[in-house]
Amino acid sequence: MTPFAQRELTGWGRYPRQRCRVARPEKRRELVAAASDTEVPNLIARGLGRSYGDAALNDASGVLLTEKLGRFLGFDAESATLHAEGGASLADIVNTFVPRGYFLPVTPGTRFVTIGGAIACDVHGKNHHRDGCFSEHLEEFELLLASSEVLICSRTQNPAAFWATIGGMGLTGVILSAKIRLMPIQTAFVRVSYARTKNLEETLAQLTRDAATRYPVAWLDCLATGSNLGRGVAMSGDLAGVDEVSGEPLLLESGRRRAVPLDFPDFALNPRSVKAFNALYYAAHSEVQRVVSFERFFWPLDSVGGWNRIYGARGFIQYQCVLPPQTAPQGLRQLLDTVAASGRAPFLAVLKLFGEANAAPLSFPFAGYCLALDLPAAPGIVEFAQELDAITLNHGGRVYLAKDATLTPQSLRRMYPRLPEFEAVKAQLDPNWRFQSSLSKRLGIGGAA
Ligand SMILES: Cc1cc2nc3c(=O)[nH]c(=O)nc-3n(C[C@H](O)[C@H](O)[C@H](O)COP(=O)(O)OP(=O)(O)OC[C@H]3O[C@@H](n4cnc5c(N)ncnc54)[C@H](O)[C@@H]3O)c2cc1C
Incomplete structure (x- = not known):
């Protein structure tokens, strides 16, 4: 029998922190046994803990690590x-x-x-x-x-x-x-074009034009205000062909991982340092085309081990929402205005384009624009995120549960109108609510609260 041991866990945002009862089975039969162990009243599976909030946590109850079952x-x-x-x-x-x-x-x-x-x-x-x-x-x-x-x-x-x-x-x-x-x-490289934009309208227009490429995305300077609000750097990528790369085309960049060894003090990321970083980033990207490795294009932050520590001991949240195309210009403006006025310096802000939703009742994406921004978990962050939720809701949008740590049950039901469909299937598959998480309890999914 795989024992459950007390351990403090967090998501990638390191907010919230909870003491959970954790089992780490190494074989499938151990996982099956742990899943039915009545020592814990309910439990949730956990992968590599890269969801940001409390989706892979279960306060005072069971968490089943799956990392050893990866063959x-x-x-x-x-x-x-x-x-x-x-x-x-x-x-x-x-x-x-x-x-x-x-x-x-x-x-x-x-x-x-x-x-x-x-x-x-x-x-x-x-x-x-x-x-x-x-x-x-x-x-x-x-x-x-x-x-x-x-x-x-x-x-x-x-x-x-x-x-x-x-x-x-x-x-x-x-x-x-x-x-x-x-x-x-054919290769492990992406051909990327960069275009600087002056404001939100330009960023959205550029992103829409870039939809002709496979990987369009825009970085936003969240601290730019007034006529510069929503300025950024639009990047659009396509898989590079063999004739565009020198050397072995399928060789991954091995690059050693640099690590953030300690928590940064809470004052390290302040509006001034973030503003300086954003201004530098903006200036560094004039209109150019480059061929870059998969690592640099798809997973730029993976090369800095433990980068989530730069937000200090309190951690951070990621606010990620999608808005439909009709309301996005106005809704995004309001979200960015609110963030800029709050003094809660977001270090990272990214805008993506989404296509049509699929058939899964709780799948996050639907056609529109998706904004993601990291916010330090400073005092008042829950209320502030809920202020952003109100704007998202007013513009017909919703937030991504993989990043969430602050949503309320009422907002969840308005954002995910197909939740009852999900709950009906869950009730059939799991009539005794064996599978619960801190997220499902906080949000009352399936009446689990
Ligand atoms: C730097 C960074 C960038 C990211 N970028 C993106 C992005 O571009 N797009 C995007 O969609 N997401 C993104 N994410 C979020 C991340 O991809 C998801 O949260 C992903 O689910 C994390 O996988 P994990 O294995 O760490 O799962 P965990 O965080 O451990 O768990 C996430 C959820 O999956 C469930 N789960 C895990 N394993 C199992 C299992 N075996 N069976 C059943 N349920 C399971 C857990 O119960 C939990 O609800 C990003 C995260 C980080 C840190």
Whole structure:
């Protein structure tokens, strides 16, 4: 029997911190036994803890680490389909398959996430408008239910469980393994064009033009105000061809990881230092085209180990929302104005383009513009995030649960009108609420509060 041990855990934002009862099974049978161990009243699976808030926490109750269950189980070269355990990381997939000419069709901004976490949050990349979410490239998965039964889920087999688990934040069961389709590539490089924009209108217009490329994204200078509000650097990328790179085309950049060894003191990130950084970044990107490595383009922050410590001991939240195209110009302006006026210096702000929503009731993306900004967890952050929620709601938007630490149950239900559909499937799969997390309790998902 895998014992549960008391341990303090956080998400990537290091806010909130909670003491959970953690088990770390190394074999599938140990995981199955731990999942039904009545020593803990309820539990939640956890991958690499890259969700920001409390999705992979369970205050005073069970957390099941899946990181040791990350083996590759098979690869079908004809269909480029990989079968791997739920704890396998996207980093392992990249390191193994890129040199062989295959890449992830969808990758989030870090590769240190597990397949289970990628499915449970239905993660998206910079190419959502064209390639959809991670689930678009998912064939099937095995789901361990509270009853210890293992369900094979696909679009045709147990489809209700399939769609509820995608974006279902671990609340339907534990994803034991999954089959995902990889995409063939010629090189491990991206051709990127950079364009500086002067204000929000220009940034949105540039992003819309860049939709013709596979990976359009814009960095925003969140401290610019007045006529410069929403200025930034739009970057649009496409996979580079063999003739565009020198040297071995499928070689990943090995680059040693620099680490942030200690928490930065709380005063290190203040409006002045952040303003200086943003001004420098803006000045450094005039209109150019470059060919850059996958690492630099897709996962720039992964090269700085533990970068989440720069926000100091209090941690930070990431506010990420999507707004429909009709209301986005006005809604984004109001969000950026509110943030700029608050003095809560966001270090990082990114704008992405989303395509149509998929069939999963809790999947986050729908067609529109997606804003993500990091905010230090200074006093009053919960109330401030809820002020932003009100603006998001007024403009028909919603926030991403993988990043959330502050939403209220009422706002959740307005943002995710298909929540009752999800709850009906959960009630069938997990009638005794075995799978719960701090997020589901905070938000009263399935009446779990
Ligand atoms: C720097 C950075 C950049 C990011 N960029 C993006 C981005 O561009 N797009 C995006 O969509 N997300 C992004 N994210 C968020 C991240 O991709 C997701 O939160 C992802 O789910 C984290 O995976 P994980 O393995 O760490 O899961 P965890 O954080 O450990 O868990 C996340 C959720 O998945 C559930 N879960 C984990 N494993 C399983 C399993 N085996 N079975 C069932 N449920 C499970 C947990 O219960 C929890 O609800 C980013 C995060 C960071 C830190």
